[in-house]
Amino acid sequence: MPIFKYTAEDLNGRKKRGVIVGVNESEVANKLRRKELNPLLLVDITNTFEGKLNLFLSPIKTKDLVVFSRQFSVMISANVPVVESLLILVDQTDNIAFKNMLAEIAFEVDSGSFLSDSFAKRPKVFSDFFVNIVRSGESSGKLDEVLNYLADETEKNYDISSKIKGAMIYPIFIVIALIGVAIILMIYIIPSLTSTFTESGLDLPWATRAVMAVSNFLQKYIVVLAFAIVGFVLLLRLYAKTYGGRRNLDILKLKLPIFGKLFSYIYLMRFTRSLSTLLKGGVPITRSLSIVAEVVGNTIYRELILETLESINDGNPLSSVMENSSYVPNMVPQMIAVGEKTGKIDSVLDRITDFYERESSNMLDNLSKLMEPIIMVIMGIGVGIMVAAVLLPMYNMANAI
Numbered sequence: 395m396p397i398f399k400y401t402a403e404d405l406n407g408r409k410k411r412g413v414i415v416g417v418n419e420s421e422v423a424n425k426l427r428r429k430e431l432n433p434l435l436l437v438d439i440t441n442t443f444e445g446k447l448n449l450f451l452s453p454i455k456t457k458d459l460v461v462f463s464r465q466f467s468v469m470i471s472a473n474v475p476v477v478e479s480l481l482i483l484v485d486q487t488d489n490i491a492f493k494n495m496l497a498e499i500a501f502e503v504d505s506g507s508f509l510s511d512s513f514a515k516r517p518k519v520f521s522d523f524f525v526n527i528v529r530s531g532e533s534s535g536k537l538d539e540v541l542n543y544l545a546d547e548t549e550k551n552y553d554i555s556s557k558i559k560g561a562m563i564y565p566i567f568i569v570i571a572l573i574g575v576a577i578i579l580m581i582y583i584i585p586s587l588t589s590t591f592t593e594s595g596l597d598l599p600w601a602t603r604a605v606m607a608v609s610n611f612l613q614k615y616i617v618v619l620a621f622a623i624v625g626f627v628l629l630l631r632l633y634a635k636t637y638g639g640r641r642n643l644d645i646l647k648l649k650l651p652i653f654g655k656l657f658s659y660i661y662l663m664r665f666t667r668s669l670s671t672l673l674k675g676g677v678p679i680t681r682s683l684s685i686v687a688e689v690v691g692n693t694i695y696r697e698l699i700l701e702t703l704e705s706i707n708d709g710n711p712l713s714s715v716m717e718n719s720s721y722v723p724n725m726v727p728q729m730i731a732v733g734e735k736t737g738k739i740d741s742v743l744d745r746i747t748d749f750y751e752r753e754s755s756n757m758l759d760n761l762s763k764l765m766e767p768i769i770m771v772i773m774g775i776g777v778g779i780m781v782a783a784v785l786l787p788m789y790n791m792a793n794a795i
Contacts, residue, residue: 467541670743
């Protein structure tokens with residue numbers, strides 16, 4: 395869809411500049427007039443460096459998808475036609491890349507394409523899970539209902555991700571700040587102090603010798619260390635792209651102290667919530683499991699879900715494989731078995747999701763509270779070593795005089 399840079403004038407004669415998408419100049423001009431803006435200049439920047447830079451600097455984020463899902467579901471529930479809803483959202487969206495994509499989808503749907511097919515062409519934004527929920531709504535004639543389910547689940551997934559990021563921002567910031575301050579001290583401050591102690595010829599305490607050793611190492615090899623860290627990160631990312639590497643890292647995540655249990659709860663919650671949403675949307679259970687296996691986000695749980703899928707195809711119940719897995723608490727297969735017997739599997743999955751959502755939220759709150767004293771203890775130990783390294787030699791020098 396073409397991207398235009400415009401200069402327009404409002405009712406008070408003030409000039410407005412911005413970027414807008416449209417099929418052609420005439421449509422863009424009409425859009426601006428509907429906003430009570432008189433177009434003065436329209437320039438097509440679609441294939442220019444400026445246009446491509448605008449798209450590059452406006453990546454489509456999860457938050458954009460969350461807002462779109464909710465607004466789109468509300469409009470469809472209010473019986474606003476799909477194409478008209480998309481065009482309204484094009485005008486309401488601030489992200490130029492998302493605006494451009496929605497305009498293209500609206501054009502495709504208006505030309506006869508299914509909405510789900512248009513979404514499927516953009517897998518980087520709309521996951522297989524998202525596409526299949528929409529497809530099930532189109533085929534069942536309940537697009538408004540499944541979009542509401544989808545909006546709720548997208549918001550919940552975004553909320554839990556935001557909580558995790560929020561809980562980690564403070565400790566990560568403090569740790570980075572501490573490392574930065576420590577490096578500055580070791581390279582610029584400590585050498586000037588320890589040179590005096592070395593010249594005195596006194597027997598230096600272990601703390602001073604340790605600090606001096608670290609300081610000397612950083613002075614000589616700080617650049618090498620920086621390159622080594624960058625190289626390690628790059629190698630780790632390459633390793634994570636291999637199936638075996640990703641699997642080993644996923645196992646490590648589940649075995650981490652404190653965090654391992656939290657990750658396990660999040661993956662289980664993602665599994666039960668996604669499966670419940672797909673089943674409510676009318677997607678067959680075999681298809682639902684194959685979709686959930688790709689969106690759960692952990693290789694171990696993906697293998698478990700695919701193994702469950704094979705078991706179901708062989709005529710076994712959904713809970714059969716999970717009963718023997720050490721990564722799934724006994725409560726989950728037991729409740730799923732009850733849901734299978736009563737024919738209310740989606741309701742049972744919702745209850746499991748609610749339980750793990752509460753547990754995850756409580757763990758995150760406790761983790762945030764626990765991080766503060768841990769960081770204070772680490773800071774105290776670091777400051778104590780630095781003080782001992784500087785003051786003890788000075789005290790010995792004073793006594794020697």
